[in-house]
Amino acid sequence: MTQRSLLMRGLWFLAIGWWATPVVINLAWALNVTIVLAPIGIKLINLVPTVLTLAEPRSFTNPELARGQHSLVVRALYFVFIGWWLSFLWANLAALLAVTIIGLPVAIWLINRLPFVTSLYRFHG
Incomplete structure (x- = not known):
């Protein structure tokens, strides 16, 4: 996948991203x-960077990109004990700053790291 142009992403942010993200x-x-x-x-949280600026998520169709991900068990335990509440605070701070x-x-910067803060999902390669 290739990123959309900076102009397109900026227009998206001004028209939709700033209000749709929160x-x-x-x-x-x-x-x-x-x-x-x-x-x-x-x-939905994994899609937040796309909602804000049309940033393209990394694809799991490429095994090289998926290799750095934590196991599903580790991600689930992290989410249950930390991710669900930390992501709420992190995301709302980002929305306020946006x-x-x-x-x-x-x-x-905060939004692009939200999937990782929530569930240790690495959004970018």
């Missing part, structure tokens, strides 16, 4: 506090 973050967190819907919540010009670079 909605997706809080919906994902609400799903994460339920046992049954947590897998959907985690998938609406300010000064905080935007930090917000993008």
Whole structure:
């Protein structure tokens, strides 16, 4: 996959990303506090960088990219004890910073690391 142009990603952020990201973050967190819907919540969190700036996620069709991931058991235990609450705080701080010009670079950095903070999922190669 190739990244979309900086202009396209900037326009997306200005039109949709800045307001849709907090909605997706809080919906994902609400799903994460339920046992049954947590897998959907985690998938939504993994999509947050794409929602914010149309950043392309890494593909697991390439074994080289998937090699650095933690096991599902480790990721699940991390999520249960740390990821669900830390991701909520992390994501809402990022969403708050994203609406300010000064905080935007930090917000993008935080959002790009949100999948890892939530479930140790490495979003970028």
